[in-house]
Amino acid sequence: MATQHSRSAARVMMAPAVILLLGWMLVPLTMTLYFSFKKYLPLRGGDLGWVGFENYVRFVSSSSFWPAIWTTLIIVGGVLAITVVLGILLAILLDQPMWGQGIVRILVIAPFFVMPTVSGLVWKNMFMDANNGFLAHLWRAFGAEPVQWLSQASLPSIVMIVSWQWLPFATLILLTAIQSLDSEQIEAAEMDGARKFSRFRFIVLPHLARAITVVVLIQTIFLLGIFAEIFVTTGGAFGTKTLTYLIFQRVLESQNVGLGSAGGVYAIILANIIAVFLMRIVGKNLDA
Amino acid sequence: MARAVTPRRKLINTLVAWAIGLLIFFPILWIIVLSFKSEGDAIRTPIKVLTSAWTLDSYAVVQERSDYFKHFSNSVILAVGSTLLGVIVAVPAAWSMAFVPSDRTRGILMWMLSTKMLPAVGVLYPIYLLFIQLGILDTRIGLVMVLMLINLPIIVWMLYTYFREIPGEILEAARMDGASLREEVMYVLTPMAVPGIASTVLLNVILAWNEAFWTLNLTAAKAAPLTAFIASYSSPEGLFYAKLSAASVMAIAPILIMGWFSQKQLVRGLTFGAVK
Numbered sequence: 001m002a003t004q005h006s007r008s009a010a011r012v013m014m015a016p017a018v019i020l021l022l023g024w025m026l027v028p029l030t031m032t033l034y035f036s037f038k039k040y041l042p043l044r045g046g047d048l049g050w051v052g053f054e055n056y057v058r059f060v061s062s063s064s065f066w067p068a069i070w071t072t073l074i075i076v077g078g079v080l081a082i083t084v085v086l087g088i089l090l091a092i093l094l095d096q097p098m099w100g101q102g103i104v105r106i107l108v109i110a111p112f113f114v115m116p117t118v119s120g121l122v123w124k125n126m127f128m129d130a131n132n133g134f135l136a137h138l139w140r141a142f143g144a145e146p147v148q149w150l151s152q153a154s155l156p157s158i159v160m161i162v163s164w165q166w167l168p169f170a171t172l173i174l175l176t177a178i179q180s181l182d183s184e185q186i187e188a189a190e191m192d193g194a195r196k197f198s199r200f201r202f203i204v205l206p207h208l209a210r211a212i213t214v215v216v217l218i219q220t221i222f223l224l225g226i227f228a229e230i231f232v233t234t235g236g237a238f239g240t241k242t243l244t245y246l247i248f249q250r251v252l253e254s255q256n257v258g259l260g261s262a263g264g265v266y267a268i269i270l271a272n273i274i275a276v277f278l279m280r281i282v283g284k285n286l287d288a
Numbered sequence: 289m290a291r292a293v294t295p296r297r298k299l300i301n302t303l304v305a306w307a308i309g310l311l312i313f314f315p316i317l318w319i320i321v322l323s324f325k326s327e328g329d330a331i332r333t334p335i336k337v338l339t340s341a342w343t344l345d346s347y348a349v350v351q352e353r354s355d356y357f358k359h360f361s362n363s364v365i366l367a368v369g370s371t372l373l374g375v376i377v378a379v380p381a382a383w384s385m386a387f388v389p390s391d392r393t394r395g396i397l398m399w400m401l402s403t404k405m406l407p408a409v410g411v412l413y414p415i416y417l418l419f420i421q422l423g424i425l426d427t428r429i430g431l432v433m434v435l436m437l438i439n440l441p442i443i444v445w446m447l448y449t450y451f452r453e454i455p456g457e458i459l460e461a462a463r464m465d466g467a468s469l470r471e472e473v474m475y476v477l478t479p480m481a482v483p484g485i486a487s488t489v490l491l492n493v494i495l496a497w498n499e500a501f502w503t504l505n506l507t508a509a510k511a512a513p514l515t516a517f518i519a520s521y522s523s524p525e526g527l528f529y530a531k532l533s534a535a536s537v538m539a540i541a542p543i544l545i546m547g548w549f550s551q552k553q554l555v556r557g558l559t560f561g562a563v564k
Contacts, residue, residue, distance in 0.1 A: 009469060010388035013380030017444055018396065020377060024437040025403045028411035028418070035413065090308065097293050098302040106548050107309035110316055113547035115498040117518040118536045122319055124522075126529060132331035134318065141333075167312070169554075173563050176555045214562045225407050228500035228515065232522040244409045251413045252505065264410035275405040279398055282560045 029268075036261035043255045055262035059250075067239065068246040071155065075242060076223045078159035079166060080216055086163075087170030087215065088208065092200075094171070095178050105175075112168035116228035123161045124150060124233045154238035162229055166222075170215045177211035178204065210281070217278035224271060243267055316540070323347070323533035330529035346534035354517070356535065363513035363539075365428050366503070367496040370435035371489050374443045377436075379485070382447035383477065387456060397448065401560060404441040408501045419506055426508045434506065435496045443492055446557045450484025451477075487553040490546055497543050514539040 036055055039048040059065060094105060111119065127134045128149035136146035149157040181204065189199050225244055234240045236249060247267060251260030293301075310317075321337065322330045329340035350356050385393045415434065416425070424430030454477065462476045500515040507516050518539055521532045547554075555563055 006388050006469070007390065010384030010390070013384040014396070016377045017381035017400070017440060020437060021400055021403050021440060024440075025406065028414035029406070031414035031417070032411055093301070093305055093308070096301040096305070097298050098305050099298070100302065100306065104305045104309040105551070107313040109547065109551060110313050110544060112554075113494060113498070113544045114316065114540050115515050115518070115543070116500040117504070117515045118540055119315075121518060121521055121532060122315055122536060125532060126319060126322065127315065132529070134334060137333045164312070164315070169558070172551060173555055173559060177563055211563045214559050218558060221405050225409065225501065227409070228504060228519070231504060232519050235522075244407065247409045248412065248505075251409075252416070257413050261413060264407070264412070267407045268410040271405050271407045271410075275402055278405070279401065282401065282562045283394070283398055 032261045032264050032268075035257050036265050038258045040258040040261075041256055051258065055258045056265070059259055059262045059266065064241065064246055068241050068243050071240060072224065072242040072244075074155055075159055075162065075226070076220055078156075079162045079223055080219060082159070082163040083166045083170040083219065084212060084215060086167055087174050088212075090167070090171045091174035091178050092204070094175055109168040109172055111164050112166070112172075114165065116165070116226075117232050119161060119165055120229040120232040123157075123164070128157055150234055151238050154234055154240050158229065158233065158240050161233070162223065162226060165229075166219055169219070173215050174208060174211055177208050181207050213281060214278075217274060217281070220274050221271065221278070224267070224274075243270075316544075319533040319536050322529055323537045325530050327527035327530045330533070331527065346530040347538070350531050350535045350538070353531075354520075354535075356517070356538065359512055359514050359517035360538070362428060362511055363497055363515075366431050366435055366511075366513050367493045369428070369432040370439065370496045371443070371492040373432065374436045374440050374492060375447075375485060375489060378440060378443040378447050379481075382444050382451050383473065385444075386448055386451035386454075387459060397445065400441040400444055404438070408438075412505060415502075416505065425506060426511045428511045431503060431506060431511055431513075434502050435499055438499070438502070439492050439495055442495070442557055442560075443488055445560050446488040446491065446553070447481075447484060449556060450488070451481060453484075454480050487550065488557070490550045491553045491557040494543055494546055494550065 037050055037052060039051045039054075040046070041048065090108060094101065094108065098104070114122075125133065130136050130146045130148045133146075133149075135149070139146045147153060185203055186199060189203055194202070226242070227244055227248065230236060230240055230242065230245050236245045241249070243263070244267065247260050247263040250256050250263055323346055324342045324344065325337060325340060326343055326345060329337060332340065385397065419425040419430050422430070424433075458480075459472055459476060462472050467476065497513075498515065500519075503513050503515045504519060507513070514535075518532075518535060521528060521535070
């Protein structure tokens with residue numbers, strides 16, 4: 001049993017991490033809240049006084065707000081749908097007996113380790129460029145007119161780039177979950193004459209439910225904040241301005257800090273709603 | 289769950305899986321190919337690209353023109369520095385939560401996790417302003433601090449889940465034999481914890497290496513790591529496919545290799561132990 005002595009020692013050992021994180025959370029958060037109630041334009045007069053909730057109202061009533069929300073939802077929803085569905089299929093495939101399984105796994109996981117600016121630029125130039133990109137060459141080879149991916153089909157292109165980055169993550173986690181499935185259960189079902197689809201529907205899928213939820217929640221947190229992929233490809237043009245990107249533009253590009261901070265508060269609230277669900281799942285696991 | 293299957297079935301599995309694996313890996317493979325071509329050849333049709341001469345020129349040019357290794361060493365310093373600093377802060381915390389749990393341990397862990405979910409853009413301006421006022425904008429020390437803080441919750445969590453697997457009885461035995469707290473940590477706990485700490489370091493170096501929100505927004509010429517350096521190719525002049533490919537290959541190669549060794553830890557670290 002822990003003694004009084006070790007308890008106080010434990011508290012001291014925990015202190016640096018707790019204090020650092022507390023500061024990291026509270027100081028900027030307080031500042032964001034503070035700025036969000038001010039008219040604050042660093043390059044055009046600085047602090048111009050308190051304005052109450054005006055920034056909050058202006059942020060949501062600006063013409064860029066709803067498009068940004070839609071863009072965000074399309075990107076997050078699109079990437080989630082693609083990565084989860086393909087992730088399940090890939091995880092099942094990779095779980096089958098085959099030659100060179102380890103190498104295939106490495107090939108599939110690789111995109112996750114590519115830094116976001118690299119994958120954004122590589123896709124933009126080497127693949128999606130309408131003159132010299134790989135896809136343009138491919139299209140021409142089949143006699144088709146090359147597509148201006150990032151301007152004509154900007155959102156699907158971004159969804160595609162981001163899905164490429166996140167598919168490995170979904171696959172890896174779902175594969176880990178599948179591998180923990182009891183093979184006797186499958187064999188028993190097989191012997192009972194369960195068809196492939198019903199084996200998948202009634203045994204594999206329920207077993208994966210928890211892993212899928214975790215994938216969805218964690219990816220949502222990260223996807224809400226994607227930045228570099230848009231920064232280096234479209235720079236927010238052609239309808240690819242997400243909530244994160246809109247706030248970034250308000251704060252750093254047009255230096256309207258009050259307005260951007262109000263947007264930041266909205267983003268924080270949104271992330272918190274999703275976080276609550278994720279924490280519940282993680283918390284449950286902590287007890288087990 | 290390896291099951292016996294017919295050789296024919298296994299062959300089909302193998303072919304399909306390799307085809308899909310290569311398709312997913314193809315963009316990386318392609319920039320490796322382009323990086324060994326001249327700029328003129330790199331924009332030709334894929335078949336002509338493959339049949340044209342191979343050269344190492346782009347690698348030399350990237351270094352000459354843009355001082356590539358400065359950015360590379362910035363990346364190393366930021367990733368390794370922030371991770372080691374994080375581990376130094378996190379080991380005692382994770383140790384005490386794993387071995388001297390109290391009623392509040394669970395709450396503290398969950399709260400730490402919640403700080404990770406704070407959207408970066410929500411606190412962009414405050415951090416930017418603090419960096420200006422502290423005079424650490426575009427410095428490595430400032431970025432090391434930020435990267436350490438954003439990864440600290442993951443480091444604490446990963447170490448905690450590893451430490452919790454170490455049987456407490458061993459520590460108690462050591463205590464009964466008269467080991468002091470310091471001796472207990474040094475001679476009993478640390479050797480058993482080394483694999484867990486190593487995995488934690490590995491994953492967090494990868495995460496810090498690839499971090500591309502704060503590194504893009506808080507650096508300019510001096511402290512820019514590879515993420516920011518590569519971003520400068522978003523408004524290039526003239527032909528640049530081979531150069532961008534060479535710069536990209538050098539930027540992702542070390543982390544790709546590390547990543548292959550950290551598959552297991554990736555799952556544990558990024559799902560906070562929720563998927564095993």
